[in-house]
Amino acid sequence: MAVRRGHVIVIPHAAQGHLAPLMKLSLQIAAHGVKVTLVNTEFIHEKVMASLPAKALEEDQRPPISLVSIPDGLEADDDRRDYVKMTESMRRVMPGHFMKLIENINSRSNGDEKISCVLADTAAGWALEVAEKMGIKRAAVLLSGPASMALALHVPKLVEAGILDSDGTLKTDEPITLSEDIPSWSSSELSWSCSDDPVMQKLLFAYVSTAAKTFKFAEQILCNSFHELDPAAMKLIPKALPIGPFSTTNHFETFAGNLWPEDSTCLTWLDKQTPGSVIYVALGSTTMLSPNQVGELALGLELTALPFLWVVRSNMTDGSTAEFPKGFMERVADRAKLVQWAPQEKVLAHPSVSCFLSHCGWNSTIEGLTIGVPFLCWPYFADQFHNRTYICDVWKIGLGLEKDENGIITRNELSSKINTLLSSDEIKANSFQLKGVARKSVAEGGSSFKNFKGFIDQI
Incomplete structure (x- = not known):
């Protein structure tokens, strides 16, 4: 030593x-x-x-x-x-x-x-x-x-x-x-x-x-x-x-420096999914959503008909536990995994993951681009909005989500952008190329x- x-x-x-x-x-x-x-x-x-x-x-x-x-x-x-x-x-x-x-x-x-x-x-x-x-x-x-x-x-x-x-x-x-x-x-x-x-x-x-x-x-x-x-x-x-x-x-x-225990059962769940099929949803440690927005996000994920892993913190909705639309959990039970906190780098590196629905915090941004995963951007706070600009317009490794006239990202917006992202060969190629530069x-x-x-x- x-x-x-x-x-x-x-x-x-x-x-x-x-x-x-x-x-x-x-x-x-x-x-x-x-x-x-x-x-x-x-x-x-x-x-x-x-x-x-x-x-x-x-x-x-x-x-x-x-x-x-x-x-x-x-x-x-x-x-x-x-x-x-x-x-x-x-x-x-x-x-x-x-x-x-x-x-x-x-x-x-x-x-x-x-x-x-x-x-x-x-x-x-x-x-x-x-x-x-x-x-x-x-x-x-x-x-x-x-x-x-x-x-x-x-x-x-x-x-x-x-x-x-x-x-x-x-x-x-x-x-x-x-x-x-x-x-x-x-x-x-x-x-x-x-x-x-x-x-x-x-x-x-x-x-x-x-x-x-x-x-x-x-x-x-x-x-x-x-x-x-x-x-x-x-x-x-x-x-x-x-x-x-x-x-x-x-x-x-x-020793990842977590303030919540990681739920590693999500890795076992990912092992059972089809390669390149899972949407990973993690909006960071401080993002707060209204109950209405949580409902639209849930229904948007359901609309994609794809499997998803969603990090749902206990304090994500105005200090209270998130409530999902009636019957949502039953309808998606065979293709959804919800956890309070995930071992993020291991999740992003898993071959089953297809894209990263992220708040664009710098840690998540640097982890995602180093692993080469395309982004769907949902910024919430501080520098996250400018990070989105880099992801979408400079590096071209992701797409942004647009809010409606009521300030809500709707289920249809979410579902549509996920479909566009997953069908973009250009974004996948850019993500792969930037991953190589980061690792080098x-x-x-x-x-x-x-x-x-x-x-x-x-x-």
Whole structure:
């Protein structure tokens, strides 16, 4: 076994979509002989530990990283879906606890075990500030697409030029263009304009506006992407180091950083389906649908007459359990599988899966394109709308769904687009080609492989 050199402390933002990729990155770093400590809030840590299968805690199955926690400042019964309250509490309370954690680790360690580098999610920029004060090397980890970060870094200039007002509202009818090689943003595609709640919009814009300040504390920006995917946007991010796609190609894939237990019975179910026949439906960890929309989605899947695997979270419908149209479950019983959470990469890689009905979060986007599965796009929040533009218009590996005059994606729209997607040889060919480019980037000699090796050598 390689001698451990260096000790990296990794801190994700307290959300499923942030934890999962940083868990992957932590395991990749540890596989190169570096000691890694992953820090979650106490609330998230408990969820992660509870979601692990029993065998994962056996001596020979434990991960090669340390999982620790610090308080987020909220009480146990506080509503952590109150984004404003949670964000303010974390920024106020966590830097002090994080500094103490590093001091405690260093006081108990010999020279090789002391913290040598802090890797912080860009949404946890305060951790980079702590690292700078303590004289520790530091890197931010970008978990969105590069174009979204390029836009965030340009926000101060866009406000100064009068294109955006101080609350982030687009003041002209013209979309925002950063480069002729990067798709422009309409007013509805700005990552902070997706919420109907003006308070939430203000908070999201304030977060995006601080990107330049956050990056000031980072010596490098590690990106869960690869250079060939979007070179134009990469050029606009100083210090960017694309090292993705982050992968779980190790035997510790049990530690996926899930906040819900994975239901692996869906893999056995997939084994029994015809190759290239199954629609995989997974709209992420935060998407909320109205009861009416859940009904239309269910009936649209039924209309296709194809088998489908649908991830239905218990809190997907306004905090209550989703209810399906009368008789739906009985009618689709022989061709449907519903789970609360799925081992997504294994599902996407299964030969029975034909397409991915996705919310277009960056993790799902990068996983789907790396495996070569065509997309049906249903964005919900933040950068997901611009990711859809890349999927449909730039890479041409998927189709978008259009809402009707009532803001609903109807059963007929869904059924029709699935049929069009599955009959498109062009989309299938583009998906296969992009999969090859993604895999080549992380193979020996590839662009991300070289960047990652260089980063490990620095540590």
